[in-house]
Amino acid sequence: MNVVGQDVEIDVDGSAMAAYTARPADARLRPTVLVCSELWGLTDDVRALVRDVAALGYVAVAPDLYHRLDADTARGFAETDANRTRAFELVAQLTPEGVEQDLRASLDYAHARADAAGKPGILGMSLGGHLAFYAASRLDLAAAAIYYPGWLPVAGTALSRPEPLLTVAPAIAEREVRLELFFAELDHVIDAGQRDTIAAGLTAAGVRHEITVYEGAAHAFFFPGREPYDKAAADDSWQRVSGLFRAELG
Secondary structure, X not given: OOEEEEEEEEEXXXXXXXXXXXXXXXXXXXXXXXXEOOOOOOOHHHHHHHHHHHHOOOEEEEEOOOOOOXXXXXXXXXXXXXXXXXXXXXXXXXXXXXXXXXXXXXXXXXXHHOOEOOOOEEEEEOHHHHHHHHHXXXXXXXXXXXXXXXXXXXXXXXXXXXXXXHHHHHHHHHHOOEEEEEEEOOOOOOOHHHHHHHXXXXXXXXXXXXXXXXXXXXXXXXXXXXXXXXXXXHHHHXXXXXXXXXXXXX
C-alpha cells in the first residue's frame, strides 16, 4: 500500500509539538494508531515504523513527547552514552498530565486534519510501551500493542512515580482495551520476575491481554540494523500487531 509521510506541528495548549505522521495515499476515513517512541525519540527507525503502521491501513501519528523539555528533540537522538544520559534526564521530567495532553492532541489532529475516524489504537516500544500502557488507562482506545515496556511493576522511573504504573491496570480493564505485550527472554531491563508480576497484575485486574515472550531475544529486538535485532521475533510480533489492529480497529 502506498503511504504518505510528513513532519507536522500539532498545537498543544498554544505551543507547537513536533510529530511525524503517515497515512495511506487515499482519501478514505481510517482509524488512528498513535506511535510512542523509544527512549531515543523520533528517530528514523520510529519514522519508518510510522510508515509501516500506515501501510497496514491506518493514520499513524508519532508525537515528540519531549517537546516541552527540549526544543531540539524533534529528530530524535543518536544512540550514544551522552545522549542516553540526556534522554533519561528528560524521562525523569515527563508527567502523566503532559503525556495525556500530548496524546489527546495527536488524536484530535488526526481526526481534524488527516481523515481519521473510529476508535483508535496505540503502539509503543520500550519507554513508548510504558507510555502506551498509561494511555490505555486514560484514552478511549480499542487496542494497545506494547513492546518490552520498561518499569511497569517497579517504582521510580518515567510514569512509575510515586507508585508502579502497573497499578493502573484496573482502569485499562474498565475501558475494555485489548493489550498485546511482547517481551524478550533475555531482556536486561525486564526480567522473568517482572514479566510474571505484569501478567499476574493484568489477570487480576481483568484486562483483556495476551503476552508473548520470544526465546533467545533481547531488549530492542524489533528494529533491523541494530545488534539486538531478531528477525523471527520481529516478524512474528508484527503479524500479531496487524491481527490485533485488524480485529479491534477494523
